[in-house]
Amino acid sequence: MSERTGAGEPSRTLALLWGTAPDAPRKGPARSLTVDTVVGAAVGIADERGLAAVTVRAVAERVGVSAMSVYTYVPGKPELLDLMVDRCYLAMDRTPWTDQPWRDRLRAVAEDNRRLLTAHPWLTEVAALSRPPLGPGVMGKYEHELAALDGTGLPDVETDAALAHLLGFVQQHCRAVHDAARATTDSAMSDADWWAANRPVLERALDPAAYPRAVRVGTAAGEAQGSAWSADHAWAFGLERTLDGLAALVGR
Structure with a gap:
């Protein structure tokens, strides 16, 4: 909770x-x-x-x-x-803005927040959307990250929403990484060990005739990522798709 x-x-x-x-x-x-x-x-x-x-x-x-x-x-x-x-x-990394394209600036915002949530995983358990603590850290962070959207032409309300959308992706991704790490710690078994231990049962249960797409796609993804879910792959794919969505808004 x-x-x-x-x-x-x-x-x-x-x-x-x-x-x-x-x-x-x-x-x-x-x-x-x-x-x-x-x-x-x-x-x-x-x-x-x-x-x-x-x-x-x-x-x-x-x-x-x-x-x-x-x-x-x-x-x-x-x-x-x-x-x-x-x-x-207040203490988090803040990439300085120069004349980078807005997409590069937002990518840096995401990476800065990812480092923050990796250093302090408990922050992924804190809900702070409607009543954030309006102290110098929160206000400085908000001002800095809004500046990453300068020059996009977005009106103020959409600028705020675009930043919230990006940070929401970062928060959810880091929460998933945090939960996966806790599951590994609690079970004392890595993902690779879990799949190896259960491979014989899975090979018998997952019939390609009954689940052709699931078996084909799941096998391809697992082989490419080294497990059923890769934090690095999910981050790279999700961040670029999030920025693609914002690009459609900015380009409008």
Whole structure:
């Protein structure tokens, strides 16, 4: 089940994202951490163990304070998730734009986002379409990627939709790669090993007379890709077809 951004209290989240949250008066010793330290610890846990492992208690253990102390930096996990997403967006690669054709610029946008989601696979589990955390990372990323569509002649609404369409492809592809990697880890068996182990059963069950297209096409694809599904082949094919679709829109 996906987590979603924007589930926290908006004014408090935005204040934390932009560093305008006032220091609440409190008794006791001075605070020993920063919000950035807490968020960095949460990102580290998510990268190592997945998003489900990110709890206030786990973050507290990582930074060496009590769970109650963490709440003096962030109100709760919903706000923490927004800060984690924005931090990753702020630090991601951003290919500089010069005078490349728009198609090359969008290909670079896709590749930059692919690297981001490969480095932080848990981001593929975060739904952030309708209520993204509008912090400096999100806004900087959006501004930069919109600029990749400069010169296409698309009106503003279609520019936004074209970018969302491209990023949707990247998100779904990387989620599929993430799920495939988890399946391999959970089964302790690579795809190649799985097909080799089940080949005798499959050869008996998959009758070419009953499934002529499935057997012919599936065999050709499997031989070409080395397995039933190749992440690299799916990426190259899907990205070019996505750009082809946008080319029809731009050419219109």
